[in-house]
Amino acid sequence: MSRSAILPRSAPFAAEDIAGLNAIFARATGDQRAWLAGFLAGVDAAQREAPAPASASLARTKLTILYATESGHTEALAHAAQREAARRGFAARVLDMADTPAIALREAANVMVIASTWGEGEPPQRAAPFIRALQAEDAPRLDGVRFAVLALGDSAYPQYCAVGKRLDARLEALGGIRVAERIDCDLDYEAPAASFIERVLAALGPPADAGSVIHVDFHRTDGAAAGQPERFAAPVAVRHPLSSSRSDRETWHLELDLTGSGLAYEPGDALGLLPRNDPALAESVLAATGLAGDDAARDALVRERDISTLSAKLIADYAAISGDERVLALAADETARTDFLAGRHAIDLFEAFPFRLTAPQLLRLLRKLPVRHYSIASSQKVVGEAAHLAIAKVAYRSAGRPRTGVASGLVAERLAVGDTLPIQVKPNPHFRLPADPRAPIVMIGAGTGIAPYRAFLQERESIGALGKSWLIFGHRRFTHDFLYQLDLQGWLKSGVLGEIDLAFSRDQPEKRYVQHVLWDRRDALRGLLAEGATLYLCGDAGSMAREVDATLVRILGQPAVDALITAGRYRKDVY
Numbered sequence: 356m357s358r359s360a361i362l363p364r365s366a367p368f369a370a371e372d373i374a375g376l377n378a379i380f381a382r383a384t385g386d387q388r389a390w391l392a393g394f395l396a397g398v399d400a401a402q403r404e405a406p407a408p409a410s411a412s413l414a415r416t417k418l419t420i421l422y423a424t425e426s427g428h429t430e431a432l433a434h435a436a437q438r439e440a441a442r443r444g445f446a447a448r449v450l451d452m453a454d455t456p457a458i459a460l461r462e463a464a465n466v467m468v469i470a471s472t473w474g475e476g477e478p479p480q481r482a483a484p485f486i487r488a489l490q491a492e493d494a495p496r497l498d499g500v501r502f503a504v505l506a507l508g509d510s511a512y513p514q515y516c517a518v519g520k521r522l523d524a525r526l527e528a529l530g531g532i533r534v535a536e537r538i539d540c541d542l543d544y545e546a547p548a549a550s551f552i553e554r555v556l557a558a559l560g561p562p563a564d565a566g567s568v569i570h571v572d573f574h575r576t577d578g579a580a581a582g583q584p585e586r587f588a589a590p591v592a593v594r595h596p597l598s599s600s601r602s603d604r605e606t607w608h609l610e611l612d613l614t615g616s617g618l619a620y621e622p623g624d625a626l627g628l629l630p631r632n633d634p635a636l637a638e639s640v641l642a643a644t645g646l647a648g649d650d651a652a653r654d655a656l657v658r659e660r661d662i663s664t665l666s667a668k669l670i671a672d673y674a675a676i677s678g679d680e681r682v683l684a685l686a687a688d689e690t691a692r693t694d695f696l697a698g699r700h701a702i703d704l705f706e707a708f709p710f711r712l713t714a715p716q717l718l719r720l721l722r723k724l725p726v727r728h729y730s731i732a733s734s735q736k737v738v739g740e741a742a743h744l745a746i747a748k749v750a751y752r753s754a755g756r757p758r759t760g761v762a763s764g765l766v767a768e769r770l771a772v773g774d775t776l777p778i779q780v781k782p783n784p785h786f787r788l789p790a791d792p793r794a795p796i797v798m799i800g801a802g803t804g805i806a807p808y809r810a811f812l813q814e815r816e817s818i819g820a821l822g823k824s825w826l827i828f829g830h831r832r833f834t835h836d837f838l839y840q841l842d843l844q845g846w847l848k849s850g851v852l853g854e855i856d857l858a859f860s861r862d863q864p865e866k867r868y869v870q871h872v873l874w875d876r877r878d879a880l881r882g883l884l885a886e887g888a889t890l891y892l893c894g895d896a897g898s899m900a901r902e903v904d905a906t907l908v909r910i911l912g913q914p915a916v917d918a919l920i921t922a923g924r925y926r927k928d929v930y
């Protein structure tokens with residue numbers, strides 16, 4: 356064989372490659388050829404021995420992460436799960452139930468569902484059509500679809516994680532195969548959610564690299580607040596009553612100073628406010644648990660712990676710590692426990708079954724103090740570095756005691772101008788004005804449900820929006836509860852607000868609510884919807900939202916209401 360023709364013409368290469376390689380080999384020294392031979396043999400051996408990377412073996416493992424959200428928690432978790440799944444080589448996509456037809460599930464091989472519960476055990480409103488379709492008799496069969504459900508909720512609600520529970524059962528009934536047990540998460544959902552994601556991904560594919568830890572970046576949202584500071588201590592600049600002193604629904608107007616915070620918000624957004632507990636209640640909890648006079652514990656209870664909510668979990672944990680037979684029996688008996696929970700708070704448990712705790716035990720027993728949300732009642736175009744809120748005091752009696760809401764009680768009873776409140780902006784991208792300022796809007800609200808509409812109207816006034824606007828506002832009495840009456844009358848006069856209809860329920864013998872106005876004026880409603888109006892509903896998630904929904908269905912039919920929701924033309928901010 357001549358040095359110029361090392362590779363024969365029969366070598367498995369193209370003719371021009373054989374020529375090119377022979378040209379290189381012809382010039383190469385013996386050492387170079389020997390090195391190349393060894394190098395290529397080594398590369399081949401290494402490739403044969405190395406395990407295939409996870410990403411290669413999983414390249415075709417598809418995962419659908421489907422979320423149902425109202426205020427963005429499950430959405431953030433879904434994106435965190437997607438990031439982790441992608442890191443492990445899954446082809447993962449995130450879908451919002453609000454934009455997904457139920458039939459799409461049939462095409463999915465692996466589904467991770469993350470759903471929250473709202474109202475009184477109801478789905479997030481934009482996800483309602485999807486969930487209804489899944490519950491229907493003609494729901495798609497999901498034979499062989501592998502699924503797992505993560506439920507988000509709040510153990511203070513009797514219908515704890517109800518939507519996640521319903522979805523979990525329904526997916527199985529439709530033929531799905533559960534690959535991991537459902538996890539029900541309370542407001543401290545980060546750790547259990549991370550462990551759920553880990554479990555589901557491990558069940559569907561190989562485990563993560565040793566030592567890998569899932570970091571669920573639950574603060575990350577696609578909303579306007581991304582990149583803003585975590586929490587800002589906002590001084591109270593103005594605080595005055597919005598309702599008359601004779602109102603039985605005391606409501607306060609607050610103006611918070613945001614100077615220097617860099618906080619930005621859009622009309623429709625809310626503020627998350629971290630309240631402080633009543634020090635007197637904290638002292639009672641300390642006394643009932645044998646810790647009276649512990650100043651450090653009192654301070655932690657006031658600022659950090661939820662000292663009012665009584666849940667099944669608190670009863671079970673207290674039973675385990677105290678070993679009290681009666682509490683153990685209560686924890687074990689669902690009927691007795693449900694009876695005991697009704698209308699009672701944590702203090703009632705501690706006082707009924709006293710037990711001496713250490714301060715760390717007490718602090719561990721109580722969950723983190725949850726943030727309260729308030730719709731912002733101002734537009735930054737008008738108020739600049741400030742945010743206005745309308746807060747109704749929660750006050751009632753139960754189990755023989757007077758009770759006051761943690762945050763609203765603070766605002767109504769103990770807050771003074773100059774005090775600070777830790778706040779953050781909670782973007783609400785699903786409750787925004789239409790992009791086109793000429794589009795008509797219909798705003799339906801009761802009580803503090805007026806708050807975001809004040810922001811809408813301030814905004815529309817400042818930009819000179821010409822679209823038609825119609826407000827249907829309800830409360831108890833004209834003379835005591837006509838919140839922001841002067842603002843609204845001013846806007847009516849200037850034309851910023853086209854029409855207003857009022858429903859004061861207690862001003863006449865028969866109750867009159869916003870849904871009655873809606874029904875009486877159904878032709879006007881149909882007319883504005885035909886002109887492309889967006890419909891808004893804000894306020895009480897209980898009977899008001901249910902009755903307004905039912906009335907809309909009566910006027911327009913369920914398919915038309917679902918179509919409005921899907922098109923983003925029926926937006927709710929109910930609580």
Ligand SMILES: Cc1cc2nc3c(=O)[nH]c(=O)nc-3n(C[C@H](O)[C@H](O)[C@H](O)COP(=O)(O)OP(=O)(O)OC[C@H]3O[C@@H](n4cnc5c(N)ncnc54)[C@H](O)[C@@H]3O)c2cc1C
Binds near residue numbers: 804
């Ligand atoms: C997006 C959003 C926007 C909101 N906007 C506003 C707003 O603009 N203005 C506003 O005032 N609120 C608003 N809220 C409600 C607000 O977040 C709080 O839930 C409310 O102020 C009560 O908080 P609290 O700390 O005072 O009461 P909590 O200490 O949280 O106590 C409230 C709890 O007390 C119990 N309770 C209340 N009344 C009774 C009763 N009669 N009988 C028995 N139990 C009862 C219920 O379990 C209730 O959940 C909004 C909520 C959300 C989610």
Ligand SMILES: Cc1cc2nc3c(=O)[nH]c(=O)nc-3n(C[C@H](O)[C@H](O)[C@H](O)COP(=O)(O)O)c2cc1C
Binds near residue numbers: 426
């Ligand atoms: C007005 C309101 C009603 C709620 N109702 C329930 C409920 O009935 N059951 C429950 O478990 N959680 C309930 N929650 C708690 C939410 O499910 C919880 O805050 C969850 O983290 C929200 O997730 P999301 O932001 O993805 O919607 C409610 C919360 C609010 C503000």
